[in-house]
Amino acid sequence: MRRTLHHLCLIGVFVSLFNGLQGAEKSRISPYEVDDFAVASGKIDDLVFGSLRKAGLTPARPCSDEVFVRRVFLDVLGMLPEAGEARAFLQDKRSDKRMVLIDSLLARDEYVDYWSMKWCDLLRVKSEFPINLWPNAVQAYERWIRDALGSNMPYDRMARELLTSSGSNFRVPQVNFFRAVQGRGPQPVSDAVALTFMGSRIEKWPEDRRRGIESLFSRLKYKPTAEWKEEVVCLDPAPTGPLETILPDGRKVKVSPGDDPRVAFANWLMEPGNRWFSRAAVNRTWAWVFGRGIVHEADDIRVDNPPCVAGLLEYLEKEFVENGYDQKKLLRLILSSRVYQLSPVPSCDDPRAEAMFASYPVRRLEAEVLQDALCQLTGTVEGYDSPIPEPFTRIPASARSVNLADASITSSFLEMFGRSQRDSGMLMERNNRVSSAQRLYLLNSSQIQSKIERSWRLKTLVRDHRGGVADLVSAIWMEVLSRSPLPEELRAVVAEGIPSKSGNKEMIDDLVWALINSKEFLYRH
Amino acid sequence: MNPIISDQGISRREWLKLGVYGAAGMAAAHAGVTPSVIKKPAKSVIQIWMWGGPSHLDTFDPKPDAGRDYIGPFTKPLATNVDGMRIGEMLPSLAKQADKYSIIQSMTHGNNGHETAAYIVQTGRQPDRLSWPGLGAIVSSFKGYDNGYKGLIPPYVVLTTTQGRFSECGFLGPKYKPFATGGDPAQTRFAVEGVVSEGISDERQRRRRDLLHRIDTLGRAMPAELHFHELDKCEDQAYELILGDSRKIFDLSQEKDDLRDRYGRNTFGQSCLMARRLVEQGVPYVTINYKGWDTHKQHFETMRRQLPVLDAGFATLLQDLSDRGLLESTVVWWGGEFGRTPKILWEAPWNGGRGHFGNCFCSVLAGGGFTGGHVVGASDSTGSNVVERPVHPNDLLGSICERMGIDPEGPLPNPLGQDLKVMPGGMPGFEGGKGRLKEIM
Structure with missing residues (x-):
C-alpha cells in the first residue's frame, strides 16, 4: 500500500513538472557550448585559430562550464568529478575559476595515478610475455615512474636516468628501460630509445643511421644474480677499443674505452638546439590531451609527416625548454588555452577541421577510466590479482584500475575495451574504438546490471530524495553526467515514468542504465 | 606398429584402400593429382x-x-x-x-x-x-x-x-x-554474457532502449560525428542479438536429452x-x-x-x-x-x-x-x-x-x-x- 502511494506521488510530481515546463522552453544552443565566439587569449590560440582562418575554417564555440569540469577531471585525473565537486565549480562565480580548477587538479594524487598509466604504456611495464620484466621489477619500475611524476621530475632528468643507469633491476629501477623490450640485442633497445625519446620509428631511418644508434647501445650486458629473476644491467667491462660511429643526425662521434656510449647519445639528444627531444615530448603530451598529435601519429615524426598547425610545436618546445622541461607547466599551458576549452560540437563540417583542432575531439573513455567511472558511480569495486607468475600479485580492492602497475594482470573487461598491451610502447597499442562485444557488455551484461542494482550510492541518493522525484532525477543526472537535466530530458523521463509492477527502483535503475550507456557518459567530450 | 606415413605421402593403393573420397578421389589418385586439390x-x-x-x-x-x-x-x-x-x-x-x-x-x-x-x-x-x-x-x-x-x-x-x-x-x-x-x-x-540476461524481460529491454534514445542529447547535437555512427551501428548489432532470433542458438534445451x-x-x-x-x-x-x-x-x-x-x-x-x-x-x-x-x-x-x-x-x-x-x-x-x-x-x-x-x-x-x-x-x-x-x- 505504501509503495502504491509512493508511486502515485511520483507520477504526480512528474506530471506537474511536465506541465510547468511546457512553453517555458526557449530556443537554445546545446548544453555543451556557450553562445559566444572563441576568442584567442594566448599564443596557442593565435596559432591554431590563425591556421584555421587561413584554411577558411571556423572554430567551435567555447565549451560550457558543465563540459569543462567533466573534461578537465577526465583529462587530468582520469576520473569523473563527484557531483559535489561539479556543483561547487558550477556555482563558483570567480572569473578565473577554470585556472583555479586546473591548478588544484594538477596538485592531486590522482593526477599521478592517471599519468603514470600513460607513462607505463610508453615504457612497457609488464611482467610477462613478450616483455618479461617479472613482477618484482614491474613494481620497482612503476614505483619509479610514479615518483618521477609525483615529484614532477624535469623531463630531461627523467630521460637521462632512463638512458644511462646501470645496476640491478630491483634496486635501480630505471635500468628496466633496457629490459622492457622484446629481446636483448642493440636493435630492440635502439628501437625503444628512438620511439620513446625521439618519437621516431627506426625502421624508417636510413641504414647507416640505424647502425649508428645500434652501436651506441651495443655495449650493454645483462647479468643474472643468485636472486630469483634479478638481473644486473651494466656496460660490457671488456671494451675492445674506442667506438667510432655516427649519431642520428649523421655527425661522427668517438667514444673512448671506458666511457659509456649511452652518455654520448644522451648528450647529443639533450644538447641545445636538438629539436628531436623536446619536439617528441610536447607532441606526445598534446596527443595525450587531444587524442592526436600536432604531428600525427605522435610517435611517427619524420620530414615527410608535417605538423597540422604550423609553428605550434616550435612554440611549445620553446616554452618547455625555457621552463626547465617542467611537465606540469607544459600541461597547464595546454589546458589553459582556449583551444582546449572549445566545445565538442563543430561549427563547420569540413573534414580537415578535426585534425586542425577546430573543436574538442570526442573519444571513448579508455578501458581503465571507464571501469573506474562505473565503480565510482555505483560504489562498487573490481578486484584484480595475478596468481602466476610468482611472486603472486594482490591488488587491494580499493585501488583504481588506472593504478594497475602490470599489463599482464588478466582482466577481460580491460582487454575488451582495448587497454594497451604494452608490447611495443607505440601509442596505437591503446585502442579506444568501439566494438559490438563492448556494446553487448555495457547494454546487457550481468556485471553492469548488478553494479547498478547493488549500488549503495544509488540507494543513498534515492533515500535522500524521497520528497521530490524531480530532485532525485536531477541528482542522478549530476552524478552521472555532471550537469542538470534539460527540460526536454526531464520530459523524456516523465514519459518513461509509468511505474511497472516491480516498482520504481527498477525505473531508477533503468534511468541510470540509460545514462551510463549514453554517448555523453561513454565519450570524453 | 602404427601406420606411419612415409615422407612421400600416401601411395595410390592406400588412397584406394581408404576410399573416403569416393569416385572423384579415386579418379584424382589415378591421375596422379594430389587429392587435396579437389577437396x-x-x-x-x-x-x-x-x-x-x-x-x-x-x-x-x-x-x-x-x-x-x-x-x-x-x-x-x-x-x-x-x-x-x-x-x-x-x-x-x-x-x-x-x-x-x-x-x-x-x-x-x-x-x-x-x-x-x-x-x-x-x-x-x-x-x-x-x-x-x-x-x-x-x-x-x-x-x-x-x-x-x-x-x-x-x-x-x-x-x-x-x-x-x-x-x-x-x-x-x-x-x-x-x-x-x-x-x-x-x-x-x-547465460551468454551480454546476450542472455537473467531477469530482464524483452519488454523492459525495449522500454529502456527507447529511454536511451530519448536522452541522446549529445548524439543529437553532433549528428555528423563518425565515432557516434560507429557506436550506433554496434548498438543495432547488439540488439539484433539481444532481441532477435540468433540468441536461440545458445538455447541448448532445444537439443535432445x-x-x-x-x-x-x-x-x-x-x-x-x-x-x-x-x-x-x-x-x-x-x-x-x-x-x-x-x-x-x-x-x-x-x-x-x-x-x-x-x-x-x-x-x-x-x-x-x-x-x-x-x-x-x-x-x-x-x-x-x-x-x-x-x-x-x-x-x-x-x-x-x-x-x-x-x-x-x-x-x-x-x-x-x-x-x-x-x-x-x-x-x-x-x-x-x-x-x-x-x-x-x-x-x-x-x-x-x-x-x-x-x-x-x-x-x-x-x-x-x-x-x-x-x-x-x-x-x-x-x-x-x-x-x-x-x-x-
Whole structure:
C-alpha cells in the first residue's frame, strides 16, 4: 500500500513538472557550448585559430562550464568529478575559476595515478610475455615512474636516468628501460630509445643511421644474480677499443674505452638546439590531451609527416625548454588555452577541421577510466590479482584500475575495451574504438546490471530524495553526467515514468542504465 | 606398429584402400593429382584448447613398454577402430572414432613456459618484435565480416572465457578478438554474457532502449560525428542479438536429452555441443578453452577424473558432426601448448606429477578434409624426443589455413601497413621441419 502511494506521488510530481515546463522552453544552443565566439587569449590560440582562418575554417564555440569540469577531471585525473565537486565549480562565480580548477587538479594524487598509466604504456611495464620484466621489477619500475611524476621530475632528468643507469633491476629501477623490450640485442633497445625519446620509428631511418644508434647501445650486458629473476644491467667491462660511429643526425662521434656510449647519445639528444627531444615530448603530451598529435601519429615524426598547425610545436618546445622541461607547466599551458576549452560540437563540417583542432575531439573513455567511472558511480569495486607468475600479485580492492602497475594482470573487461598491451610502447597499442562485444557488455551484461542494482550510492541518493522525484532525477543526472537535466530530458523521463509492477527502483535503475550507456557518459567530450 | 606415413605421402593403393573420397578421389589418385586439390575448403574450425598442456603419454601417444616411471598405472592402451592405431586406456569412446582423426605424435617447439608456448602454438611464430595474431584471429580476418560473413554471432567465439595472458588478436586489433560467451552451458540456462540476461524481460529491454534514445542529447547535437555512427551501428548489432532470433542458438534445451547426456552434462561436454551448434550456423572459428591440464601434482588422480569427460565430449562431437554431414567442412583441432614430462615425478611435493614438456608432444586433427585414421611422425620409446618427421606449430597451423582456403604463403592484411605473410613455412626457429601435413590433406 505504501509503495502504491509512493508511486502515485511520483507520477504526480512528474506530471506537474511536465506541465510547468511546457512553453517555458526557449530556443537554445546545446548544453555543451556557450553562445559566444572563441576568442584567442594566448599564443596557442593565435596559432591554431590563425591556421584555421587561413584554411577558411571556423572554430567551435567555447565549451560550457558543465563540459569543462567533466573534461578537465577526465583529462587530468582520469576520473569523473563527484557531483559535489561539479556543483561547487558550477556555482563558483570567480572569473578565473577554470585556472583555479586546473591548478588544484594538477596538485592531486590522482593526477599521478592517471599519468603514470600513460607513462607505463610508453615504457612497457609488464611482467610477462613478450616483455618479461617479472613482477618484482614491474613494481620497482612503476614505483619509479610514479615518483618521477609525483615529484614532477624535469623531463630531461627523467630521460637521462632512463638512458644511462646501470645496476640491478630491483634496486635501480630505471635500468628496466633496457629490459622492457622484446629481446636483448642493440636493435630492440635502439628501437625503444628512438620511439620513446625521439618519437621516431627506426625502421624508417636510413641504414647507416640505424647502425649508428645500434652501436651506441651495443655495449650493454645483462647479468643474472643468485636472486630469483634479478638481473644486473651494466656496460660490457671488456671494451675492445674506442667506438667510432655516427649519431642520428649523421655527425661522427668517438667514444673512448671506458666511457659509456649511452652518455654520448644522451648528450647529443639533450644538447641545445636538438629539436628531436623536446619536439617528441610536447607532441606526445598534446596527443595525450587531444587524442592526436600536432604531428600525427605522435610517435611517427619524420620530414615527410608535417605538423597540422604550423609553428605550434616550435612554440611549445620553446616554452618547455625555457621552463626547465617542467611537465606540469607544459600541461597547464595546454589546458589553459582556449583551444582546449572549445566545445565538442563543430561549427563547420569540413573534414580537415578535426585534425586542425577546430573543436574538442570526442573519444571513448579508455578501458581503465571507464571501469573506474562505473565503480565510482555505483560504489562498487573490481578486484584484480595475478596468481602466476610468482611472486603472486594482490591488488587491494580499493585501488583504481588506472593504478594497475602490470599489463599482464588478466582482466577481460580491460582487454575488451582495448587497454594497451604494452608490447611495443607505440601509442596505437591503446585502442579506444568501439566494438559490438563492448556494446553487448555495457547494454546487457550481468556485471553492469548488478553494479547498478547493488549500488549503495544509488540507494543513498534515492533515500535522500524521497520528497521530490524531480530532485532525485536531477541528482542522478549530476552524478552521472555532471550537469542538470534539460527540460526536454526531464520530459523524456516523465514519459518513461509509468511505474511497472516491480516498482520504481527498477525505473531508477533503468534511468541510470540509460545514462551510463549514453554517448555523453561513454565519450570524453 | 602404427601406420606411419612415409615422407612421400600416401601411395595410390592406400588412397584406394581408404576410399573416403569416393569416385572423384579415386579418379584424382589415378591421375596422379594430389587429392587435396579437389577437396572443397573447410568452412569452420573447432579448436579444443587444452590449456595447461595435456600429457601426451596418457592420451594419444601411449608407451606401454616404457615402464612404471613413465606411464604409471596406465599400462594397457586401447586398440581403436583403425588397425594398428592405439590410444590411452582412459579414452574408450575416442577409440571407436579413430577413423575420423589423425594423431600427430611429433609436435615440437622446445619451449616449456605456458605463455610463450601458448603463443608459439597458436600463432605459429617464435617471439619477435611483433605481437602476432593467433589462428582464430587470422580466420576471423579472412572469413569474418571483412569477407562476406553476415552472421550476427561474431565470427570468432570462445567458450567460455578468453585465455587472458595470450592476446588472441595480436596486432590485428580488438576487432578480431574472440567473443567470450561467459556463463556455463551446463547450467539450465546458458547465460551468454551480454546476450542472455537473467531477469530482464524483452519488454523492459525495449522500454529502456527507447529511454536511451530519448536522452541522446549529445548524439543529437553532433549528428555528423563518425565515432557516434560507429557506436550506433554496434548498438543495432547488439540488439539484433539481444532481441532477435540468433540468441536461440545458445538455447541448448532445444537439443535432445539423450544427445546432451552423451556429450556429458558438464561444462566441457556442453561446450562441445555448443560448438557444433555454432559451426552449424556458419561461425568460422570456435575455441573451447578447456582448463585444468597443468597437472604438476597428483597427475594420475586428475587424469582419472578428467579424461572420461574429455573422452565423452570429444568423441560425441566427432560422431555428431559426422552424423550431420558437418565433419567434412569442419576442422577439429585438439591440443595444448605442450605435452608433459614423460618421466613421472613420484617424489613430494609432486606425488606423481608431470611437468611442462615442449620438446615432444601430440596434437589431433579431424575433419575439414584432413584424413582420419593415421599417425603422423613418431616419438622415441619414452615419448621424450621426436624421432620421425618433426612437426612445428607453423606447419600444423599452415595446414589448417590451407584447408580453410587461406594461403599460408599469402599476404596478411594488417593495420601496421607492413608486408607480412599469413603462416609461411621454414621460419626462423623452426628450421629442419618437413613442412605442412600433406600426408593427411
